[in-house]
Each structure stands twice: as structure tokens, then as C-alpha cells.
Amino acid sequence: MSKEKTKAIKKKASRRQKKDWIAAYIFIAPVTIGLLIFYVWPFIQNFWFSFNDVNKFNMATFCGLDNYKKLFEEPDLMLALKNTILYAVITVPIGLFISLLLATLLNSKIKGKGIYRTIYFLPSITMAAAVALVWKLIFNGDYGILNTVLEFFGVEGKRWLTDPSTALFCVMMVGIWSGAGYNMIILLAGMQGVSNSYYEAAEIDGAGPVQKFFKITIPLVSPTIFFVTITGLIGAFQVFDTLYMMIDIDKNPAFNAVKTTNVLFYQNAFTYGYKGYAAAISIFMFVIIMIITAIQLWGQKKWVNYD
Structure with missing residues (x-):
């Protein structure tokens, strides 16, 4: 050529x-x-x-690090951060365990798997406002279904959403319930990517269901588990809509017990009009989420290298 x-x-x-x-x-x-x-x-x-004093008309006046100084002097920040971390620490592991259990069951040979998958996944595609309102009715202290069932068995009901000792845990329950189906689908997809040859070889060696789960399924699905954990933590640190719809932030006596960083951001940005300070709160939470994600990614690499 x-x-x-x-x-x-x-x-x-x-x-x-x-x-x-x-x-x-x-x-x-x-x-x-x-x-x-x-x-x-x-x-x-x-x-x-976040470096400006912003009024209600979005007119910004540069103030340097004043918003961040105010942020670390604000007592409400520590309270909100404590509630947010508590929410994340409880909902993420429990939600992961439930999703993993559901995915394992639906990955086995049972009848009607498609129907079960649809039922478990439905809460994930339902609007958060609708979910929150339904659960708000269930937890209602006067005519809620939960108190009706408890009274039927002779147990005295409570005002679940106005009691500081139970309000946040009610919101946690809703968060776990609504997110389990979505994580279940992701974990199920990871499990179905595992070759059956591994399980067949384990059966030949005499391994039981529990051994196969911990020795084969968990190690091979660990990247998916890490992904679900990371996204779950990010979602937990961003919780707002369910909490806002279930708890009346202006009148509820349990408000301080359920105040999260996103609620603190909402109050300062839209109730008080301190948009610059609210921006500093959001940047602070962004940094925390990035640090947690970086730690998890480092942990995943160590896990993979170890195996």
C-alpha cells in the first residue's frame, strides 16, 4: 500500500x-x-x-469567616449534629441488615419472587410526603392505628411524635422501612452476579447455607455492600422531608429531640432569612459527608487488599 x-x-x-x-x-x-x-x-x-451576609433579596455583603465562627459557637449545631449522627448510626446498619436479609431470601428458590420484590420495592418509589403522612396517622397519639392495636392488647398507647424520647425513633423507623426495598434491589443485583459454580463447589466440600453466606456471598458482594453503606450514610445525613412532614417544627415539644442539621439549615435559610449562615451549615455538612465517604473508600480498599 x-x-x-x-x-x-x-x-x-x-x-x-x-x-x-x-x-x-x-x-x-x-x-x-x-x-x-x-x-x-x-x-x-x-x-x-457562606462567606457573605445574604439578605432575603440575595444581596450579599462579604463577611469573611464570620458565618463559620458563628457556626462553631452555635449550641444548636451540636444538638443537630448529635441527632443526625444518631439517626445515621441506627438507620444505616439496621437498614442494611434488613435489606441484606430480604435480598438473600428473594435470591433463593421460592415461589412468587416477583410479587415479593414488587411489594418490598413499592415504598421506595412512593413520594416521601405521602409516606410521612401515612405514618403520621399511624403514630397519632389520639386516633392512631398503633395505639389502637396496643390498647387492644391492654398496653397503654403514647403520643409517639410529641414525646422527645420516641419522636426521633419513629422517624428512624419510617426511614428504615422506606429505604429497605431500594437497597434490597441493589444487593439482589449484586448477589445474582455471583456465579453458581462457587456455591456448587462449596456444597461438594460440605458447606451449609450459613457457611456459604458468610464465606461466599458476603465477600463477593462486599463492593455492593460498601456502595449501599455509603449511599445510606449520605442519605441519612440529608434526612429532612420525612422528618419535616411528620414533626411540626413550630409547635411540637419534641422538636429539639429531632432537630437535624438539615432542619437547622432550613430554619436559618427560610424561616429566619440567614442565607449566608445557612450556606455555611450546608458546606460544613458537605465536608463531613466527604470525610466519611473517603474513610469508607479507604476501608473498602483495605478490605479488598486483605482478601
Whole structure:
């Protein structure tokens, strides 16, 4: 083949590559533009607002680190952070255990697996407002279903959502219930990616169901478990909608017991109008979530290297 023909082929190939690149950019442009407009730019703006005193008309006056100084002097921050961490520490492990149990059961040979999967997954696609209102009726201290059932068995009911000792745990229960189905589907997908040859070899060696679960399923599905844990922690630190719909933040005597960092952000941004200070709260939580995620990723690498 002559050099001229080789050059002609290369030119055609380069033109084809350019067309492919242009087509690829056109296809990803809507998503990229959406991310830049609705995620990247708001984050940059929020970061800038955290160093400013912002009034209700979004007029910013630079104040340096005053918002962050106020943040660490605010007693409500420690209370909100404590409630948020408590929510995450309880809901994430319990939710992971329930999701793992459901995924294991639905990965076995049982009849009607499709129906069960649909039933367990339904809460995940239901609007958070609808879920919160239904559970608010269940926990109602005057005419709630839960108190009715307890009284039927001779147990005195409580005002679950207005009692500081039970309000946050009621919200936790709803969070676990609504998120178990989504995590179950992810874990189930990971389990179905495990080859049956591993289980067949284990059966030949005399391994039982428990041994196969801990020696084969858990190690091979550990990346999926880490993913579910990371997303669960991020979601736990961002809890707001369910809590806001179930608890009346203006009148509920248990409000301080359920106040989270997102609720603190909402109060300062939309109730008090301290948008700069609210932006500092959101940046503070962003840093905490990033640190937790980095620690988890480091732990995952150590886990993989160990195995």
C-alpha cells in the first residue's frame, strides 16, 4: 500500500472519529448542561454565600469567616449534629441488615419472587410526603392505628411524635422501612452476579447455607455492600422531608429531640432569612459527608487488599 493511500485512510478515519466525538458530545450535552446549571453552579454560589451576609433579596455583603465562627459557637449545631449522627448510626446498619436479609431470601428458590420484590420495592418509589403522612396517622397519639392495636392488647398507647424520647425513633423507623426495598434491589443485583459454580463447589466440600453466606456471598458482594453503606450514610445525613412532614417544627415539644442539621439549615435559610449562615451549615455538612465517604473508600480498599 502506498503512502498516499495510507494518508487518505488516516484522514477518513480521523474525520470519522471527529464525527463520532461530535455525536457523543451532542448526546451528553443535555445531561452535562443540566448538571452544570442545577448542581455545579448552585454549589459554587452556595460556597460563595457562606462567606457573605445574604439578605432575603440575595444581596450579599462579604463577611469573611464570620458565618463559620458563628457556626462553631452555635449550641444548636451540636444538638443537630448529635441527632443526625444518631439517626445515621441506627438507620444505616439496621437498614442494611434488613435489606441484606430480604435480598438473600428473594435470591433463593421460592415461589412468587416477583410479587415479593414488587411489594418490598413499592415504598421506595412512593413520594416521601405521602409516606410521612401515612405514618403520621399511624403514630397519632389520639386516633392512631398503633395505639389502637396496643390498647387492644391492654398496653397503654403514647403520643409517639410529641414525646422527645420516641419522636426521633419513629422517624428512624419510617426511614428504615422506606429505604429497605431500594437497597434490597441493589444487593439482589449484586448477589445474582455471583456465579453458581462457587456455591456448587462449596456444597461438594460440605458447606451449609450459613457457611456459604458468610464465606461466599458476603465477600463477593462486599463492593455492593460498601456502595449501599455509603449511599445510606449520605442519605441519612440529608434526612429532612420525612422528618419535616411528620414533626411540626413550630409547635411540637419534641422538636429539639429531632432537630437535624438539615432542619437547622432550613430554619436559618427560610424561616429566619440567614442565607449566608445557612450556606455555611450546608458546606460544613458537605465536608463531613466527604470525610466519611473517603474513610469508607479507604476501608473498602483495605478490605479488598486483605482478601
